[in-house]
Amino acid sequence: xxxxxxxxxxxxxxxxxxxxxxxxxxxxxxxxxxxxxxxxxxxxxxxxxxxxxxxxxxxxxxxxxxxxxxxxxxxxxxxxxxxxxxxxxxxxxxxxxxxxxxxxxxxxxxxxxxxxxxxxxxxxxxxxxxxxxxxxxxxxxxxxxxxxxxxxxxxxxxxxxxxxxxxxxxxxxxxxxxxxxxxxxxxxxxxxxxxxxxxxxxxxxxxxxxxxxxxxxxxxxxxxxxxxxxxxxxxxxxxxxxxxxxxxxxxxxxxxxxxxxxxxxxxxxxxxxxxxxxxxxxxxxxxxxxxxxxxxxxxxxxxxx
Amino acid sequence: xxxxxxxxxxxxxxxxxxxxxxxxxxxxxxxxxxxxxxxxxxxxxxxxxxxxxxxxxxxxxxxxxxxxxxxxxxxxxxxxxxxxxxxxxxxxxxxxxxxxxxxxxxxxxxxxxxxxxxxxxxxxxxxxxxxxxxxxxxxxxxxxxxxxxxxxxxxxxxxxxxxxxxxxxxxxxxxxxxxxxxxxxxxxxxxxxxxxxxxxxxxxxxxxxxxxxxxxxxxxxxxxxxxxxxxxxxxxxxxxxxxxxxxxxxxxxxxxxxxxxxxxxxxxxxxxxxxxxxxxxxxxxxxxxxxxxxxxxxxxxxxxxxxxxxxxxxxxxxxxxxxxxxxxxxxxxxxxxxxxxxxxxxxxxxxxxxxxxxxxxxxxxxxxxxxxxxxxxxxxxxxxxxxxxxxxxxxxxxxxxxxxxxxxxxxxxxxxxxxxxxxxxxxxxxxxxxxxxxxxxxxxxxxxxxxxxxxxxxxxxxxxxxxxxxxxxxxxxxxxxxxxxxxxxxxxxxxxxxxxxxxxxxxxxxxxxxxxxx
Numbered sequence: 001x002x003x004x005x006x007x008x009x010x011x012x013x014x015x016x017x018x019x020x021x022x023x024x025x026x027x028x029x030x031x032x033x034x035x036x037x038x039x040x041x042x043x044x045x046x047x048x049x050x051x052x053x054x055x056x057x058x059x060x061x062x063x064x065x066x067x068x069x070x071x072x073x074x075x076x077x078x079x080x081x082x083x084x085x086x087x088x089x090x091x092x093x094x095x096x097x098x099x100x101x102x103x104x105x106x107x108x109x110x111x112x113x114x115x116x117x118x119x120x121x122x123x124x125x126x127x128x129x130x131x132x133x134x135x136x137x138x139x140x141x142x143x144x145x146x147x148x149x150x151x152x153x154x155x156x157x158x159x160x161x162x163x164x165x166x167x168x169x170x171x172x173x174x175x176x177x178x179x180x181x182x183x184x185x186x187x188x189x190x191x192x193x194x195x196x197x198x199x200x201x202x203x204x205x206x207x208x209x210x211x212x213x214x215x216x217x218x219x220x221x222x223x224x225x226x227x228x229x230x231x232x233x234x235x236x237x238x239x240x241x242x243x244x245x246x247x248x249x250x251x252x253x254x255x256x257x258x259x260x261x262x263x264x265x266x267x268x269x270x271x272x273x274x275x276x277x278x279x280x281x282x283x284x285x286x287x288x289x290x291x292x293x294x295x296x297x298x299x300x301x302x303x304x305x
Numbered sequence: 306x307x308x309x310x311x312x313x314x315x316x317x318x319x320x321x322x323x324x325x326x327x328x329x330x331x332x333x334x335x336x337x338x339x340x341x342x343x344x345x346x347x348x349x350x351x352x353x354x355x356x357x358x359x360x361x362x363x364x365x366x367x368x369x370x371x372x373x374x375x376x377x378x379x380x381x382x383x384x385x386x387x388x389x390x391x392x393x394x395x396x397x398x399x400x401x402x403x404x405x406x407x408x409x410x411x412x413x414x415x416x417x418x419x420x421x422x423x424x425x426x427x428x429x430x431x432x433x434x435x436x437x438x439x440x441x442x443x444x445x446x447x448x449x450x451x452x453x454x455x456x457x458x459x460x461x462x463x464x465x466x467x468x469x470x471x472x473x474x475x476x477x478x479x480x481x482x483x484x485x486x487x488x489x490x491x492x493x494x495x496x497x498x499x500x501x502x503x504x505x506x507x508x509x510x511x512x513x514x515x516x517x518x519x520x521x522x523x524x525x526x527x528x529x530x531x532x533x534x535x536x537x538x539x540x541x542x543x544x545x546x547x548x549x550x551x552x553x554x555x556x557x558x559x560x561x562x563x564x565x566x567x568x569x570x571x572x573x574x575x576x577x578x579x580x581x582x583x584x585x586x587x588x589x590x591x592x593x594x595x596x597x598x599x600x601x602x603x604x605x606x607x608x609x610x611x612x613x614x615x616x617x618x619x620x621x622x623x624x625x626x627x628x629x630x631x632x633x634x635x636x637x638x639x640x641x642x643x644x645x646x647x648x649x650x651x652x653x654x655x656x657x658x659x660x661x662x663x664x665x666x667x668x669x670x671x672x673x674x675x676x677x678x679x680x681x682x683x684x685x686x687x688x689x690x691x692x693x694x695x696x697x698x699x700x701x702x703x704x705x706x707x708x709x710x711x712x713x714x715x716x717x718x719x720x721x722x723x724x725x726x727x728x729x730x731x732x733x734x735x736x737x738x739x740x741x742x743x744x745x746x747x748x749x750x751x752x753x754x755x756x757x758x759x760x761x762x763x764x765x766x767x768x769x770x771x772x773x774x775x776x777x778x779x780x781x782x783x784x785x786x787x788x789x790x791x792x793x794x795x796x797x798x799x800x801x802x803x804x805x806x807x808x809x810x811x812x813x814x815x816x817x818x819x820x821x822x823x
Contacts, residue, residue, distance in 0.1 A: 031707045031708060031711050032711055032714075034714075035713065036706070036710055037441060043444065043744075046438070046444050047714070050439065053439045081358060081359075082358075083361060083497075084494075093513075152548065155552055156548050159552060163545060163548045163552055163554050164540055164542075164548075164554070165538065165540075250541055250542055251542045251544075251545055252545065253514070253539060253540040253541060253542065253545060255513060255514040259541070260513075260514065263355075263356075266706075266707075
C-alpha cells in the first residue's frame with residue numbers, strides 16, 4: 001500500500017511536467033495576446049512596447065525556462081486580463097465549481113442507482129427497455145441543448161427556477177440537472193451490467209436456493225458487490241464533469257472554473273489558462289488515485305504491487 | 306462534509322418537489338432582483354454578454370466596461386445624450402494658447418471615501434495615463450505633455466502640439482478622475498479591489514464573471530441618484546440572457562441577437578429598443594500593385610455589387626444604416642451626403658468588370674471574423690453571394706477572432722477583409738487613422754498625397770469650421786477611391802422590461818440615472 005502510494009506520487013512529477021510543457025507550447029504557438037489587448041489606434045511602436053513588457057519577445061525556450069522557474073516558486077505569472085497573479089484567481093473559482101460538481105454527482109447517483117437496479121432485476125421488461133433507451137438518450141443529449149431546454153421549460157414557462165447565476169440552492173438545480181444527466185446515463189448502464197453479472201453468479205443462486213427473500217438477495221448480496229465498479233466510475237467521471245462544466249457554467253453564467261477557462265481562452269490570457277489546466281490536471285490525477293484506493297479497499301483481491 | 310450533506314439533503318427535497326410537479330415560484334429572493342423592490346429598495350439589474358475587465362480605467366479598451374464605470378467615475382467634461390460637451394467635474398474651460406487649456410474645477414466635490422476632489426487628482430490621473438506606455442489607453446493620451454496645478458481648483462492641461470479634440474479626449478474611456486491621495490496611501494492594488502470615484506454610485510461588491518453591485522452615493526454633487534442599487538450581471542450565453550429578461554430576472558439586456566427580437570416584443574412585459582452605435586462595418590481593400598483590387602474599377606464593382614439595405618433588412622432585422630463614410634452623425638466632421646445611402650447597381654458592376662478586362666469573371670479572397678460582431682459570419686456569406694452575382698468569385702475565409710487579429714496585425718490578408726470599427730473620440734480624425742499612407746502600408750497600401758495633407762493639417766487645426774471642411778473633402782476622396790468600402794453603421798439591440806424607460810445612447814454607455822421607472 002505504502003509502496004504503491006509512493007510510486008504513484010513519484011509518477012506524478014513527470015506527468016505534471018509534461019502537462020505544463022504541452023500547455024505552454026500550445027498556448028504560445030496558437031496566437032498572441034498582444035493584438036487582442038491593443039486598441040485599433042495602436043501603432044507598431046505600441047505593439048513592440050507591450051510585447052516587450054509581457055516578455056513575449058524572448059525565444060520560446062527562454063520563456064519556458066522563466067515560466068518553470070517561477071512555477072516552482074508557486075508563481076503562475078500575471079493574468080493579462082485581470083493584471084493580477086493567476087493562481088489565486090483560479091483558486092477563487094474552485095468552490096463554485098466543486099459545488100456544481102458535487103450537486104451533479106448527487107443528481108447522477110440519485111437517478112442512476114434505483115434505475116440501474118430496477119433495470120437489471122426486471123431484465124428485458126418494458127421498464128428495462130425504457131430505462132436503457134432513456135440512458136442512450138441521456139448520453140446523447142448535448143449539455144448545451146439540454147441546458148437551454150431546461151431554462152425554456154422550467155424557468156421561462158413555469159418560473160420554477162432562476163434562469164442563471166449563483167446564489168440560492170434553487171440556482172443550483174438546473175445546472176446540476178444539466179450536468180448530472182449525462183453522467184447518470186452512463187452510471188445507470190454500468191450499474192445495470194454489473195448487477196446482471198453478479199445476479200448470474202454462484203453465491204446469488206445459493207442465497208436464493210436457501211429461500212432468502214428476493215429483496216434481501218438483491219440489496220444485501222448483489223448490490224453491495226455491484227457497487228465496486230460504480231465507485232470507480234464515479235471517480236473517473238471527474239474528467240467528464242470538468243469538460244461538462246465548461247459548457248454548463250457558460251450557459252448558466254455560473255462563476256466557476258469552466259467559465260473562467262473559456263473566457264481566458266477567448267482573451268488569450270495565457271497565465272490563467274496555464275494555471276487552470278495545471279489545477280485541473282492535478283484534480284483528475286488525484287481523483288484517479290482515489291478511485292484506485294477505494295477500489296482496492298472494496299475488493300481485497302486486487303493487488304497493485 | 307456537513308455542508309455537502311446539507312446540500313444533498315436540500316437538493317433531494319428540491320428534486321422531489323420537482324417530481325411532484327410542484328411548480329411553486331422558487332427562491333422568491335432570487336427572482337426579486339428583477340422586481341426592483343428588495344425591501345422597498347429601487348434596484349436596477351442590467352445583463353451584458355461579458356464581465357467588466359476590472360477597475361484600471363487606463364488599462365482596457367472595452368466599451369462595455371466603460372458603460373459600467375460611467376456610473377462610478379466622473380470626467381472633467383461629459384457628453385450629454387446628444388453628444389454635446391457639458392461641464393462635469395470642470396465647470397468651465399478656455400484655451401490659453403494653442404497648446405494650453407485652462408479648466409476651472411467644481412468645488413465641494415468628494416470622492417466616495419470622503420477625500421475632496423482637487424487639482425492634484427486631475428494631475429495624478431491624466432499624467433498616469435499620458436506617461437506610462439504600458440497602459441492600453443496611453444496612445445489616446447500621450448498628446449498631453451503635463452498637467453499644471455494652478456491652484457486647488459484650477460488646472461492647465463498642456464499638450465505637445467495643438468490638440469483640437471482635447472475635450473473629446475477628456476470625455477471618454479480613460480478620463481475618469483481617480484482619487485490621488487487614496488491611491489498613494491493604499492497602493493494601486495487596493496484601489497483595484499476597493500475602487501473609489503466621485504460618481505453617483507459607489508462600489509459595493511464584485512463577483513467576477515457573475516455580478517458587480519454598485520450602491521447609491523448619497524453625497525453625490527449632482528442630482529440625487531435615481532436608484533438604490535445597480536446590479537450588472539455577466540451572462541455570456543445569448544439564449545440565457547434573453548431568458549433572464551423574459552422571466553423578469555433582469556430589467557435590461559444588451560446585445561440581443563436579431564432572431565430573438567420578435568420573441569421579446571411578443572412577450573408580455575418586455576419590449577426591444579434599437580439604437581445606432583459608433584460601429585461601422587467595412588471591407589478593407591488591398592490596393593497593392595499586382596492585386597486584382599489595385600484596379601479602381603474592380604473596387605467600384607465590389608461596392609456596387611453589395612446591397613447593404615438587403616443585409617441590414619435580412620440579417621440584422623433592420624438594425625443598421627447603409628453608409629459610405631465611417632464618420633456617422635454625432636461625430637465631428639461628418640459628411641451628411643455620404644450617410645444613409647448605398648450605390649447598389651449590379652448591372653453597372655458587371656460593365657465595370659468587363660471594362661477592367663474581367664468579362665469572364667475574377668477570383669479573390671474575402672477574410673472575415675466569425676463570432677466577433679453581431680451576425681458577422683452571415684454578413685460575410687451574403688456578401689460572398691452578392692459578389693458571385695456579378696461574376697466575382699470570392700473565396701470566403703472565416704476566422705475566429707484571435708486568429709483574425711493575428712492576421713490583421715501581421716497585415717497578411719489577401720484582397721478583402723471585413724471588420725467593424727468604432728470611434729470613441731466622436732471625431733473624424735480617428736476614422737482616417739489607418740488611411741494615412743504611413744499607416745496603410747502593407748494593409749490597404751492606400752497612398753494619396755492630397756488625403757495625407759488634408760489629414761495632417763486637420764489634425765492640428767484649431768479652427769473648427771476649416772477643420773470640418775478638410776475632413777469632409779477627405780471623405781469624398783476616400784468614398785471615391787475606396788481603400789475601404791463602407792457597408793453599414795450597426796445598431797445595438799436592447800431587450801427592455803416594461804417597468805423601465807430606457808433610451809440608448811450613441812456611445813453605448815449605460816448611465817443608470819438616464820434610466821427611470823415607468
